[in-house]
Amino acid sequence: MAVIRTEKICKVYNPDTIPVHALKDVSIQVEKGEFTSLVGPSGSGKTTLLNMLGALDMPSSGKSFIGDVEVTRLSDRERIRFRLHNIGFVFQHYNLIPVFTARENVSFIMMLQGVGQRELLERADELLESVGLGDRKDARPHELSGGQQQRVAVARALASKPRFILADEPTANLDTKAAMNLLDIMEKMNEEQEVTFIFSTHDQRVIKRARRVVTLVDGAVHSDETTAVDSAVKDNQ
Amino acid sequence: MKILLKIAWRNIWRNKGRSAALLTAIVIGLWAGVLTVGLMTGLLDQRIDNLIDSEIAHLQVHHPEFREEHRPEMVLPDVTELIEWLDDHESVRSYTARSIVEGMFQSPVKTSGVRIMGVDPDRERKTTTFHENIVSGDYVDVDIRNPVILGLELAEEHNIEIGHRIVLTFEQLDGDLASAAFNVSGFFRSGSTQYDRGNVIVNLTDLQALLSEEPVFHEIAVVLHDIEEAESAVMAINEQFDGLVAQTWDQLSPELGTLVLLGSFMLFIVTMVIMIALAFGILNTMLMALFERIREIGMLISIGMSRIRVFFMIVLEAVMLTISGAVIGMALAWGTILILNREGVDLAIFAGGIEEIGWPTVIYPAITMGEFFSITLVVITMTLLATLYPAYKAFRVNPMEVEKDT
Numbered sequence: 100m101a102v103i104r105t106e107k108i109c110k111v112y113n114p115d116t117i118p119v120h121a122l123k124d125v126s127i128q129v130e131k132g133e134f135t136s137l138v139g140p141s142g143s144g145k146t147t148l149l150n151m152l153g154a155l156d157m158p159s160s161g162k163s164f165i166g167d168v169e170v171t172r173l174s175d176r177e178r179i180r181f182r183l184h185n186i187g188f189v190f191q192h193y194n195l196i197p198v199f200t201a202r203e204n205v206s207f208i209m210m211l212q213g214v215g216q217r218e219l220l221e222r223a224d225e226l227l228e229s230v231g232l233g234d235r236k237d238a239r240p241h242e243l244s245g246g247q248q249q250r251v252a253v254a255r256a257l258a259s260k261p262r263f264i265l266a267d268e269p270t271a272n273l274d275t276k277a278a279m280n281l282l283d284i285m286e287k288m289n290e291e292q293e294v295t296f297i298f299s300t301h302d303q304r305v306i307k308r309a310r311r312v313v314t315l316v317d318g319a320v321h322s323d324e325t326t327a328v329d330s331a332v333k334d335n336q
Numbered sequence: 337m338k339i340l341l342k343i344a345w346r347n348i349w350r351n352k353g354r355s356a357a358l359l360t361a362i363v364i365g366l367w368a369g370v371l372t373v374g375l376m377t378g379l380l381d382q383r384i385d386n387l388i389d390s391e392i393a394h395l396q397v398h399h400p401e402f403r404e405e406h407r408p409e410m411v412l413p414d415v416t417e418l419i420e421w422l423d424d425h426e427s428v429r430s431y432t433a434r435s436i437v438e439g440m441f442q443s444p445v446k447t448s449g450v451r452i453m454g455v456d457p458d459r460e461r462k463t464t465t466f467h468e469n470i471v472s473g474d475y476v477d478v479d480i481r482n483p484v485i486l487g488l489e490l491a492e493e494h495n496i497e498i499g500h501r502i503v504l505t506f507e508q509l510d511g512d513l514a515s516a517a518f519n520v521s522g523f524f525r526s527g528s529t530q531y532d533r534g535n536v537i538v539n540l541t542d543l544q545a546l547l548s549e550e551p552v553f554h555e556i557a558v559v560l561h562d563i564e565e566a567e568s569a570v571m572a573i574n575e576q577f578d579g580l581v582a583q584t585w586d587q588l589s590p591e592l593g594t595l596v597l598l599g600s601f602m603l604f605i606v607t608m609v610i611m612i613a614l615a616f617g618i619l620n621t622m623l624m625a626l627f628e629r630i631r632e633i634g635m636l637i638s639i640g641m642s643r644i645r646v647f648f649m650i651v652l653e654a655v656m657l658t659i660s661g662a663v664i665g666m667a668l669a670w671g672t673i674l675i676l677n678r679e680g681v682d683l684a685i686f687a688g689g690i691e692e693i694g695w696p697t698v699i700y701p702a703i704t705m706g707e708f709f710s711i712t713l714v715v716i717t718m719t720l721l722a723t724l725y726p727a728y729k730a731f732r733v734n735p736m737e738v739e740k741d742t
């Protein structure tokens with residue numbers, strides 16, 4: 100079964116004043132273990148679609164399913180709870196809690212979930228090590244570089260054991276080295292733990308590394324291509 | 337809950353300047369509130385104590401109509417039984433009998449209407465503190481013929497000095513007029529200009545001799561060991577004796593009751609103004625803090641923090657600040673009151689005005705535990721009320737705020 104499925108999602112902003120048709124009948128499906136990028140020109144609706152997939156916003160019409168739950172029928176409260184247990188988020192501006200250390204940022208979401216203290220600390224350490232920040236666990240966000248902060252954000256997104264991770268332009272604020280490093284980590288998790296990633300991007304270097312590329316133009320799916328990436332291609336990079 | 341406490345606590349330290357400002361506002365609000373109440377209470381207490389101690393005493397006994405009519409013939413009927421009763425009762429500390437008539441005060445300069453009070457100097461000294469009001473000369477127990485003491489104001493109006501002779505004219509018990517010369521032995525100052533202009537004090541025996549053949553009394557003022565017992569003592573006297581009426585100090589001086597009411601009303605206004613200023617300060621600061629953190633709160637709601645937790649996170653921040661502020665403020669306020677209560681606050685700058693109506697010029701602020709804690713409670717409530725709106729704003733944040741560019 101698909102992790103996410105949308106049925107003819109439309110989104111109209113400001114329907115009463117100057118309506119903006121940000122999404123037009125978008126129907127897509129994402130399977131477990133995919134490494135999918137969402138591309139398209141600025142204003143094409145990438146962020147809008149990610150908000151729908153992440154149950155952050157409600158479409159004007161259409162349905163959206165995560166697993167067998169029709170999230171478009173959930174109330175605001177139910178969606179918050181649903182997000183906590185099912186969806187991981189990585190944001191363009193990292194958006195860590197500035198007063199918390201890396202470890203606390205990763206633990207935080209598990210505390211919200213009610214995970215026990217011992218398990219939570221163990222898992223936070225494990226995750227930070229897996230993103231290569233084993234030695235910066237007690238650093239606050241302002242003591243970390245952008246790339247390091249984004250890696251903490253990935254660890255945080257994974258901490259809640261979500262069904263999939265959504266990332267809106269995760270590399271937009273990173274230099275090439277940090278961007279590629281982040282992609283390496285995401286790819287490794289995708290391959291080793293079958294973590295499903297859906298990320299939007301403008302960055303050609305990032306697009307190249309996606310298995311599946313969904314292109315949006317003017318709020319509609321323009322193309323949807325899956326490239327068979329074999330290890331030979333990858334090694335060449 | 338633990339996680340909320342942790343994040344709220346860290347957030348307090350995040351912008352130290354702002355937290356310090358908020359803390360200061362709470363401390364000052366509390367301090368100012370307590371001080372205002374303390375000053376006001378001190379002022380009222382002193383005024384009331386002063387009146388009670390210097391003349392009214394805890395209770396008084398009169399002829400039933402004396403207080404309305406002030407006629408000289410409205411004397412206390414046979415007082416021996418009452419005196420015996422007062423001597424026997426353990427709750428009675430002391431008492432003094434007085435004769436009071438209204439009459440004319442005549443000097444070479446002019447004539448004024450006055451109340452003439454005949455007092456027994458020995459008993460009066462034991463019962464009231466009026467003798468402490470004498471600013472120059474001697475009390476009416478000085479060894480001269482017909483001594484009289486007057487208020488400084490009256491003396492000035494009549495251009496009188498100690499040793500001068502004046503004439504008092506008043507109605508006798510049988511309705512005839514009596515006139516007698518009195519020798520000015522001293523001046524007093526009671527704290528109320530009005531009183532000082534309208535009262536003269538003579539020796540009880542001198543006045544009685546002029547009033548009738550028999551010694552007569554118009555008033556007995558009684559001081560008890562405990563002012564709280566005034567009511568029951570008054571009830572006992574009224575039950576036991578006919579032809580006279582006993583009244584407690586607050587019945588005798590209803591303006592004192594009004595004073596207390598007026599005082600509490602003014603107090604209410606002043607504290608309200610302080611509290612509202614405090615509330616708006618806090619509201620403003622909390623809103624500013626919130627707007628700076630909209631994106632962060634959007635993120636928290638995005639990743640799955642419930643709105644109610646976000647709400648309590650903001651409230652908790654305020655609660656922690658308020659509690660710290662309240663503790664500091666209470667300590668500071670209590671200390672200030674303690675010091676001022678010992679040293680006194682000199683209101684000499686306003687003295688002209690308040691002396692006129694008989695208010696003390698040096699105030700010893702005082703506050704009851706009840707008042708102290710209710711002000712603290714009001715400050716805490718105000719702070720919390722002022723955070724409800726920012727907390728509600730946080731509660732309503734759209735999770736998509738997280739994506740907004742700064």
Ligand SMILES: Nc1ncnc2c1ncn2[C@@H]1O[C@H](COP(=O)(O)OP(=O)(O)OP(=O)(O)O)[C@@H](O)[C@H]1O
Pocket residue numbers: 112113119120121139140141142143144145146147148
């Ligand atoms: N809150 C909003 N209110 C009104 N219009 C909006 C809102 N958010 C987005 N839009 C409009 O919807 C359309 C799609 O916007 P969206 O942000 O999804 O594009 P995008 O593909 O993410 O663009 P970018 O690459 O610049 O991030 C745009 O025309 C945008 O102006």
Ligand SMILES: [Mg+2]
Pocket residue numbers: 145146147267
């Ligand atoms: Mg976008």
